[in-house]
Amino acid sequence: MDQSSSASTGASEAGDVVPQTLHSHHKADKKRRRHRARDEASPELNGHARQSKRRNSLSKAARDPRDEPEGKKTKKRKTTAAPAVTTTESGTLTRSPSPLIDFDGLSRPSRGTRERLEESPEQAAERLEKMRAAVRTILECVGEDPDREGVLDTPTRYAKAMLFFTKGYQQNVKDIVNDAIFHEGHNEMVIVKDIEIFSLCEHHLVPFNGKMHIGYIPRDNVIGISKLPRIAEMFSRRLQVQERLTREVANAIMEVLKPQGVAVVMESSHLCMVMRGVEKTTTSTLTSCVLGCFEKKEKTRNEFFSLVGLTRR
Numbered sequence: 001m002d003q004s005s006s007a008s009t010g011a012s013e014a015g016d017v018v019p020q021t022l023h024s025h026h027k028a029d030k031k032r033r034r035h036r037a038r039d040e041a042s043p044e045l046n047g048h049a050r051q052s053k054r055r056n057s058l059s060k061a062a063r064d065p066r067d068e069p070e071g072k073k074t075k076k077r078k079t080t081a082a083p084a085v086t087t088t089e090s091g092t093l094t095r096s097p098s099p100l101i102d103f104d105g106l107s108r109p110s111r112g113t114r115e116r117l118e119e120s121p122e123q124a125a126e127r128l129e130k131m132r133a134a135v136r137t138i139l140e141c142v143g144e145d146p147d148r149e150g151v152l153d154t155p156t157r158y159a160k161a162m163l164f165f166t167k168g169y170q171q172n173v174k175d176i177v178n179d180a181i182f183h184e185g186h187n188e189m190v191i192v193k194d195i196e197i198f199s200l201c202e203h204h205l206v207p208f209n210g211k212m213h214i215g216y217i218p219r220d221n222v223i224g225i226s227k228l229p230r231i232a233e234m235f236s237r238r239l240q241v242q243e244r245l246t247r248e249v250a251n252a253i254m255e256v257l258k259p260q261g262v263a264v265v266m267e268s269s270h271l272c273m274v275m276r277g278v279e280k281t282t283t284s285t286l287t288s289c290v291l292g293c294f295e296k297k298e299k300t301r302n303e304f305f306s307l308v309g310l311t312r313r
């Protein structure tokens, strides 16, 4: 595959395909959002789009009041793995302004996330029942007989599968890292290649899957190598767009480890593109996020891209 062309066209094709066919009824609104999303997330392979000015598409999500960044949350969870705590001039602890890693490491604070995280067994059963009913409705709507033997248990199976596909909502970076940060005095590039990713596109609830490569240059501290795929796994087991997934993984590593820099590249195939719409079965979407020294130094960035097999031509 020609890497340079997939970098420039793959992702924007994905953006084009999404709103037009399925959601033509609120076209104007969608269009506006689509353009904003594209401005925010335009992926560049060897030139990094500025992070700071981006607005996060999650910033307007309904939040549980407890997840508000300004909230005076007293639960202190200070560990090396959760450095998202800052001290203000007045000396009080506040949450990190980062929308990506919050105090609990929920990383995607919304009403539903908090509810799901803290539910009782009764509430969990209620959630499952609600999902079952919804899937039964879908079966009816697609023209099936939900009481037919073959699909009788499908609502339950699907509800459970869906909860598994989205289990990342119940995980947080702090628990995953679990203090596995070691002082090694190592300052050379570390790369974990070919991390297999399965995620769900938040626009269609249809899977996308592919491979992620993560690299970082330590600042004396290294992270347990198995933690990198686990961080990627946590973020991918949520409803995602690939651009954000790439960015969230990079930001999380940056925040928990404070290395000299982080680079994340992901290449994947989106079933919502492959199975419908343009039906280009060989299209792959490439996204990257480079932070710190990878952003500043072209040589470092190019070394990473060439080590993961993405040399720019």
Ligand SMILES: [Zn+2]
Residues within 6 Å of the ligand: 018, 201, 202, 203, 204, 205, 206, 270, 272, 273
């Ligand atoms: Zn999609």
